[in-house]
Amino acid sequence: MNPEFMRNLWSELSAHRLIAMPLVLGLVVAVAWVGGSAGTAAWVANAAIGVLLILWGARLSADSVLGEVVDRTWDSQRMSAIGPWAMTWGKLFGSTVYVWYGAFLCLVLAFVTTHIQGTGYVMSVPRAADRLLPVFDWWLPVKIFAAGVLAQALALFVALLLLRGRPSKLRLRVTLTQALAIAAASPFVFGGSLFFSPFTEISQIQWYGIDFPPHQFALITNLVFVGWAVFGCYCLMRLELQCRTGFLGWLCFTLFLPIYLAGIEVDRLGALRPAERALDWWLTAFQVTLALTYIAAFVEPKGILRLRRWLHDLATGSYERVRTSTPSWVVSGAICFICAVAAIALSATGADAVPGFAAFIVALMLFAVRDIALLYALTLDGRRRRGHLAALVYLAVLYVLLPALLAGAGLDDELIRMFRPELGGDPLQSTVPVAAQALAALALAAIKWRRLRPLGDSEQPAAA
Amino acid sequence: MSSAMDRLISDSVVTVDGLVFDYPTQRALFSVTCRVDRATITALVGPNGAGKTTLLRCIAGLETPFAGSVSVAGLDVLAEPRRAHQYIGFLQDFFGLYDDLTVRQCLLFHAAANGIGKAARRRAVERTAERLDLQDRLNQTAGTLSRGLRQRLAIAQAIIHEPDVILLDEPAAGLDPEARENLSALLRQLRDGGMTLIVSSHILTELEDYSTHMLILRDGRVVEHCPINGDATAVRRLRLVLSRAVDGLGEALTTRSGVSNVGGADPVSASFDFGGDLNAQHNLLSDLLTAGLPVAALSEEQRSMHQVYRERLRRDGSDETGRGAA
Numbered sequence: 001m002n003p004e005f006m007r008n009l010w011s012e013l014s015a016h017r018l019i020a021m022p023l024v025l026g027l028v029v030a031v032a033w034v035g036g037s038a039g040t041a042a043w044v045a046n047a048a049i050g051v052l053l054i055l056w057g058a059r060l061s062a063d064s065v066l067g068e069v070v071d072r073t074w075d076s077q078r079m080s081a082i083g084p085w086a087m088t089w090g091k092l093f094g095s096t097v098y099v100w101y102g103a104f105l106c107l108v109l110a111f112v113t114t115h116i117q118g119t120g121y122v123m124s125v126p127r128a129a130d131r132l133l134p135v136f137d138w139w140l141p142v143k144i145f146a147a148g149v150l151a152q153a154l155a156l157f158v159a160l161l162l163l164r165g166r167p168s169k170l171r172l173r174v175t176l177t178q179a180l181a182i183a184a185a186s187p188f189v190f191g192g193s194l195f196f197s198p199f200t201e202i203s204q205i206q207w208y209g210i211d212f213p214p215h216q217f218a219l220i221t222n223l224v225f226v227g228w229a230v231f232g233c234y235c236l237m238r239l240e241l242q243c244r245t246g247f248l249g250w251l252c253f254t255l256f257l258p259i260y261l262a263g264i265e266v267d268r269l270g271a272l273r274p275a276e277r278a279l280d281w282w283l284t285a286f287q288v289t290l291a292l293t294y295i296a297a298f299v300e301p302k303g304i305l306r307l308r309r310w311l312h313d314l315a316t317g318s319y320e321r322v323r324t325s326t327p328s329w330v331v332s333g334a335i336c337f338i339c340a341v342a343a344i345a346l347s348a349t350g351a352d353a354v355p356g357f358a359a360f361i362v363a364l365m366l367f368a369v370r371d372i373a374l375l376y377a378l379t380l381d382g383r384r385r386r387g388h389l390a391a392l393v394y395l396a397v398l399y400v401l402l403p404a405l406l407a408g409a410g411l412d413d414e415l416i417r418m419f420r421p422e423l424g425g426d427p428l429q430s431t432v433p434v435a436a437q438a439l440a441a442l443a444l445a446a447i448k449w450r451r452l453r454p455l456g457d458s459e460q461p462a463a464a
Numbered sequence: 465m466s467s468a469m470d471r472l473i474s475d476s477v478v479t480v481d482g483l484v485f486d487y488p489t490q491r492a493l494f495s496v497t498c499r500v501d502r503a504t505i506t507a508l509v510g511p512n513g514a515g516k517t518t519l520l521r522c523i524a525g526l527e528t529p530f531a532g533s534v535s536v537a538g539l540d541v542l543a544e545p546r547r548a549h550q551y552i553g554f555l556q557d558f559f560g561l562y563d564d565l566t567v568r569q570c571l572l573f574h575a576a577a578n579g580i581g582k583a584a585r586r587r588a589v590e591r592t593a594e595r596l597d598l599q600d601r602l603n604q605t606a607g608t609l610s611r612g613l614r615q616r617l618a619i620a621q622a623i624i625h626e627p628d629v630i631l632l633d634e635p636a637a638g639l640d641p642e643a644r645e646n647l648s649a650l651l652r653q654l655r656d657g658g659m660t661l662i663v664s665s666h667i668l669t670e671l672e673d674y675s676t677h678m679l680i681l682r683d684g685r686v687v688e689h690c691p692i693n694g695d696a697t698a699v700r701r702l703r704l705v706l707s708r709a710v711d712g713l714g715e716a717l718t719t720r721s722g723v724s725n726v727g728g729a730d731p732v733s734a735s736f737d738f739g740g741d742l743n744a745q746h747n748l749l750s751d752l753l754t755a756g757l758p759v760a761a762l763s764e765e766q767r768s769m770h771q772v773y774r775e776r777l778r779r780d781g782s783d784e785t786g787r788g789a790a
Contacts, residue, residue, distance in 0.1 A: 003573055003576035003577040004577070006573065006576065007562065007565070007569075007573045007577075010565055010569050010573075011562065011564050011565060014564075068560075071560040071562075072556065072558050072559055072560030073559075073560040073561070073562065075524075075526055075554070075556060076554070076559075076560075076574070076621065076622075077577070078526060079524065079525070079526065079549045079552065079554060080549070080574075080577035080578055081546070081549070081550060081577060081578050081579035082577050241546065242525065242528075242545040242546060243546065303488050304488055305486055305487075305488060305530065308530075309530075380488070381488050381489055382487070382488025382489065383488075452488070452489065
């Protein structure tokens with residue numbers, strides 16, 4: 001048996017806890033029954049599955065690595081012979097085994113109480129969530145179970161991401177990780193319509209011409225993202241366990257996400273002409289990859305040591321080393337650049353060319369260069385938390401406060417475009433000032449780099 | 465390559481070569497090079513911030529240095545950290561245990577986690593528990609153990625897979641005198657069993673009990689790496705006593721082969737480092753007698769580890785001042 005899973009079984013499934021869980025759950029469901037009906041008890045049992053798997057499960061999952069660091073047992077795990085995949089699933093399902101035990105008990109309780117009542121809540125049929133039908137609707141627990149796995153996998157993923165920065169105040173970060181995972185997984189519980197179109201009811205989702213009922217599409221999406229989250233955990237676990245890990249996993253996700261999201265059509269897109277749809281596709285892909293570039297730049301550990309190693313690997317031209325030292329934002333940025341070029345080319349050949357579209361896309365890319373350079377300038381010395389906070393403050397000043405100040409002073413829109421990307425306007429005036437800002441930010445990063453560089457110019461990096 | 469060098473390398477179970485480790489704003493290790501022989505106990509000492517823990521973590525393959533190489537039991541730790549881990553046991557200064565597991569479960573988990581097969585696992589647990597005198601505690605939960613017993617359990621976890629090299633960072637911190645004595649005995653026992661230990665500690669008197677070698681780090685550089693006792697080929701501190709005063713004794717000694725760092729020279733006695741074996745010492749004595757010096761005694765100074773440490777750091781400090789002045 002997987003040693004990590006076995007250890008978790010020993011820790012989590014004591015005789016006392018095994019007895020306590022059914023007693024507590026039985027009591028809660030019984031109170032709901034006495035106070036309401038068997039139907040109320042079934043609803044409470046289903047809700048308890050969500051509480052156990054999503055709320056509690058996410059916390060346990062995040063704690064399975066962050067807790068190890070707090071308790072100073074993580075290094076001994078890193079030195080063990082347990083492989084990254086065994087460690088991933090051992091932690092993911094081992095740390096949460098107790099809540100899974102509770103969730104299956106709740107499922108039994110929901111099934112039993114529904115049959116006693118003779119009616120059940122049907123959540124899978126659109127507009128029928130409030131109807132009571134004489135069936136047990138398996139969709140509801142299936143959705144909650146899937147959302148539960150997603151919340152737990154995401155929590156483990158975020159926890160592993162946090163570990164890469166060697167953060168402090170880890171218990172607080174467990175709560176933060178739990179909150180993020182719950183926020184990401186919860187919409188899947190409440191149905192497809194809410195997830196894809198929160199303000200309007202939609203009856204159908206088309207994905208590359210294939211029709212799906214929203215709740216089905218939400219479930220498939222949930223399961224696909226469970227796969228990506230677990231794969232992400234595996235990749236990060238490889239890094240933690242010091243296995244050589246390149247950017248291929250992130251590259252695949254950067255390719256997958258725009259393809260997946262650009263394929264979703266909700267009502268509006270069906271009316272577009274083929275040429276418009278192609279442009280729309282590339283524009284969506286551009287936006288998604290640009291967002292991924294920003295996320296990767298913010299989330300990934302930076303600092304001069306990593307940058308120095310990457311630049312050295314680039315200079316020596318060793319693909320094997322470059323593969324493992326290239327920052328993820330560079331990978332997303334490259335795909336984003338391709339999408340930008342494609343979108344500009346399509347917009348230029350289209351009949352209804354939007355004035356200033358190309359300049360707008362170029363300006364967005366330049367803004368990204370500026371922001372990432374600024375982020376590096378502020379985090380090169382390894383002060384992650386302070387550096388990131390400072391970067392966020394400066395970006396808020398540049399994107400929000402300055403344009404607001406200029407607008408309040410009644411200044412020209414062209415001037416505001418220097419700090420906030422907007423479609424339209426003169427191409428040169430939209431791009432040249434932003435390019436100047438990007439250069440200034442790069443110069444700032446270069447100055448910081450020079451100041452920190454004397455540390456180790458003479459030696460060659462180790463071949464790890 | 466000479467046979468002596470061959471032997472040196474083959475006997476070295478840990479080889480660190482040109483290791484450079486940087487933190488974002490400062491360098492922690494400056495081209496550290498050292499070799500640690502099999503079945504020895506090396507005391508890794510140095511002031512706070514000298515780079516001891518960083519060096520141990522690099523040897524353990526838990527940190528990736530900027531430059532240099534580390535090999536353990538012939539394996540390149542940087543290229544194959546996971547394979548190298550099979551040959552290393554590491555006890556950190558602030559270690560953790562799974563407090564809600566019993567001692568047996570802790571050991572079983574570490575046996576399994578270190579790749580010991582199911583059939584051999586229980587035997588490994590029994591053997592290690594016996595070695596660490598934990599047989600009577602196997603069913604006790606780790607969270608209820610005393611500090612000394614927790615230390616024993618942590619060491620048991622680190623050695624259950626019979627590693628070639630054990631790295632211990634401040635293993636005696638927080639232990640009472642009796643537990644420290646037990647720890648010393650345990651470390652000697654592990655060395656006698658063929659394991660190689662590198663022990664970082666600030667408690668030099670205790671290190672002296674069991675260490676065979678001393679590796680002094682200061683400001684990320686190796687200041688000294690030498691055997692502590694009993695190696696006739698190593699540099700030793702000798703003390704010469706004359707029966708009557710002779711002017712210029714210091715100068716007379718400095719010119720002799722193998723003699724260096726002449727100190728405390730007064731007309732009737734002097735101390736100096738001598739880098740030769742017992743034959744060379746005999747030749748030196750003959751030489752001094754032939755030169756007409758009234759030698760009353762020539763003996764090896766038994767210096768404590770603490771004295772050697774202080775002296776070497778002081779000398780390194782003055783070297784540094786000299787270098788700075790140059």
